[in-house]
Amino acid sequence: HMPTAELQALDAAHHMHPFTAGAELAAKGARIITRAKGVWLTDSEGNRIIDGMAGLWCVNIGYGRKELADVAARQIEELSYYNTFFQTSHVPAIALAAKIAELAPGDLNHVFFAGSGSEANDTNIRLVRRYWEIKGQPEKRVIIARKNGYHGSTLGGGSLGGMSGIHKNGGMLAGIVHIDEPNWWDQGGDATPEAFGLARAQQLEQKILEMGVENIAAFIGEPVQGAGGVIIPPSTYWPEIQRICDKYGILLIADEVITGFGRTGNWFGSETFGIRPHIMTIAKGLSSGYMPIGGSIVCDEIANVIGGAGDFNHGYTYSGHPVAAAVALENLRIMQEEKVVEHVRDVANPYLAKKWAALTDHPLVGEAKLVGLMGSIALTPNKATRARFAGDQGRVGYACRERCFANNLVMRHVGDRMIIAPPLVITPDEIDVLIERAWKSLDECLAGLKA
């Protein structure tokens, strides 16, 4: 390939990156990733980087699996594309839908395919509103979501999400409201995590009563807020949310785009946290990011009502794309054959959990939280008071992320929180490398703060 500097110049001149300030990119130049295998990335200068984020939380099975390349090649030759609109179908979409229904808990037996998590959440907005319309309650349109949640970047997904930067950027859909998130470290004050978790969940009940239950269609939440900083809720939170949804007959949507397909040590995060959703959003780990694919897994009741009415006017050209579906199916086959979900449980606890918790011995680290293979550490100048750094929020997190990257470790920062979500196939030896590089980066970050 071309020399790195030339690639960087072309990139800055012509390529608009998602969620990236163009001027900063032009000044620094993008790091150009050329190949990857397992948990390791290689850049255009030949550096080997350990990927603590599985790309964007998606490469669950690790990079570079030949089986997936072979399946994609075969599928392209056999049936490169056909749609699933109207009354046509094809083998990969049928087989994948059946496989997902087998893996999903409860009566989540029906899959509506999309090309991404954002598209799937847009589908969900339509599904729940259409459901209540057919049931004769068309005024039930409001969806309650959470601040700091992330549900995608389309207008629908971005409106469900609770990120003010995205809301400002193009406006909001009507009929979506947000309650506070269960982030004890930053917002819990003197309350215990358990009392705080309960109080945050009870905001759902307050919101339902305030808006009128006759107007509420659904509640949506990620079992663990991912892009919001891996906010693992107190143990009291989800049982209370579930109780409130049951009490008022509110549809519950679990956005499993990150937590699905093994991330938390079960096939779905809902199983880890005892959630019984009517709809799950899936994407990312479904194909381990080898192909763009997402979807909504829908319970019998909603599928029967929507299917019975026969006029759900919604779909994407690439809904159930045969190549993406074939690759996703092979990904799930490998995950089952190689017991990847069991591996997550084995390697996460106690092996990673001990080392992760020990990061709180570092002067900069307040809390360290982990569930399965997703974790976060809160950086703070004062662990006892859970204080924030002076100046811009996220400045220290950003500096720490830069040190990690310089030390050939991908760790993301969300404000002053550092997060990981490595490929699920990471080995104990690779965990050692990740932790060693994280310590080194934290030390350098601390030295920088003192300088």
Ligand code: PLP
């Ligand atoms: N939902 C959650 C929980 C996510 O984390 C993401 C992406 O990070 C999305 C939805 C959006 O998925 P996509 O980027 O595939 O549209």
